[in-house]
Amino acid sequence: MQISNIKRLIFGTMAVAFVVAMTAGTISPAQAEDDSKIAHGGLLYDKWYGITEGDIPRKTNASYPTTAKKKGKTTWRCKECHGWDYRGVDGAYGDTSNSHHTGLKGIRGAAGMDPAKIVASLKSATHGYTSDMMTDMEFNNLAMFVSKGQVDMSKIIDGKMIKGDKVRGKNLYSTICAGCHGDDGKKIKDMPPLGEVAKANPWETIHKIRNGQPGEKMPALRALPLDVSVDIAAHSQTLPE
Ligand code: HEC
Ligand code: HEC
Incomplete structure (x- = not known):
């Protein structure tokens, strides 16, 4: 797709989402501002060094277990x-055969926590993030995401099945997503078919629909009710692999 078309689609999508949410009275301007900070935090949670300008660590994170399989910047x-489900060892990465298994706990316990405390934890020796890596704004938005932006994935995903309304999801998908991903989810060639991603990793799919894709112009649907994202994700699981 041409960049100009992508841009038109994005602004169209965002404008529609904004108008829908505002006229429905579901969000105030202050909430809209929070949503954009939280979505930015969600992108940072996904892959902060893909969208920041500070230092990118090369050494493996000191808290990353030596028995686990990854090395270098990805361990940050x-x-x-x-985990994508925020549940660490209690979630999908708890399975010892998963290549991402670390045995570390999730961040569910930090939902609702004072963002300042979360920033302090990120800058502590346990995590080792420094001001050379991220700005205050980036740390704050990450903490906002952890405190206010997590969802309880266990309520919306059963096993690997996303519990949404597929029919409603299909309609939403064709207006919001298909312009970029195609009706069959295969239009973007540098990723696997969307149907495959959604089936293999429903948690990542929900996270990305809510917060966007780091470094790409994919919209974040966070300002809309969670059902919208869940229904779209449920439809995505019906797309061809
Ligand atoms: C290398 C592994 C590792 C990475 C990467 C990592 N953490 Fe942690 N995190 C930990 C460990 C270890 C703890 C302490 C867990 C404990 O208390 O048992 C922790 C604890 C936390 C807690 C507190 C959880 C609670 O319930 O009190 C939060 C919040 C948190 N991390 C957020 C983040 C965020 C946000 C990032 C990304 C910027 C991040 N972590 C990256 C290993 C990691
Ligand atoms: C403006 C274009 C655009 C729109 C609109 C868009 N996406 Fe994306 N999406 C992308 C791009 C580009 C990528 C990154 C592909 C890559 O990994 O190279 C992506 C990545 C993804 C991924 C992650 C795939 C992976 O393996 O990393 C998922 C899941 C996804 N999109 C789902 C959706 C859904 C569902 C919608 C509708 C709510 C949507 N996208 C709307 C452009 C878009």
């Missing part, structure tokens, strides 16, 4: 230790 991604 939040999701690598705490």
Whole structure:
């Protein structure tokens, strides 16, 4: 797709989402501002060094277990230790045959926590993130995501099945996603078919629909009710692999 078309689609999508949410009275302007900070935090949780301008660590994170399989900068991604489902060892990465298994706990316990405390934890020796890596704004948005932006994936995903309304999801998908991903989810060639991603990793799919894709112009649907994302994700699981 041409960049100009992508841009038009994005602004169209965001404008529609904004108008829908505002006229429905579901969000105030202050909430909209929070949503954009939280979505930015969600992108940072996914792969902060893909969208920041500071230092990128090369050594493996000191808290990354030596028995686990990854090395280098990837061991600094939040999701690598705490999971796409935010549940660490209690979630999908708890399976010892998973190549991302670390045995570390998730961040569910930090939902609702004072963001300042979360920032302090990120800058502590346990985590080792420094001001050379991220700005205050980036640390704050990450903490906002952890405190206010997590969802309880166990309520919306059963096994690997996303519990949404597929029919409603299909309609939403064709208006919001298909312009970029195609009706069959195969239009973007540098990723696997969306149907495959959604079936293999429903937690990552929900995380990305809510917060966007780092470094790409994919919209974050966070300002809309969670059901919208869940229904779209459920439809995505019906797409061809
Ligand atoms: C190398 C592994 C690793 C990475 C990467 C990592 N963490 Fe952690 N995290 C830990 C460990 C270890 C703890 C302490 C767990 C404990 O208390 O048992 C922790 C604890 C936490 C807690 C407190 C959880 C609680 O319930 O009190 C939060 C919040 C947190 N991490 C957020 C993040 C965020 C945000 C990122 C990305 C910027 C991140 N972590 C990246 C290993 C990691
Ligand atoms: C403006 C274009 C655009 C729109 C609209 C868009 N996406 Fe994306 N999406 C992308 C791009 C580009 C990528 C990154 C592909 C890559 O990994 O190279 C991506 C990545 C993804 C991924 C992660 C795939 C992976 O393996 O990393 C998922 C899941 C996804 N999109 C789902 C959706 C859904 C569902 C919608 C509708 C709510 C949507 N996208 C809307 C452009 C878009």
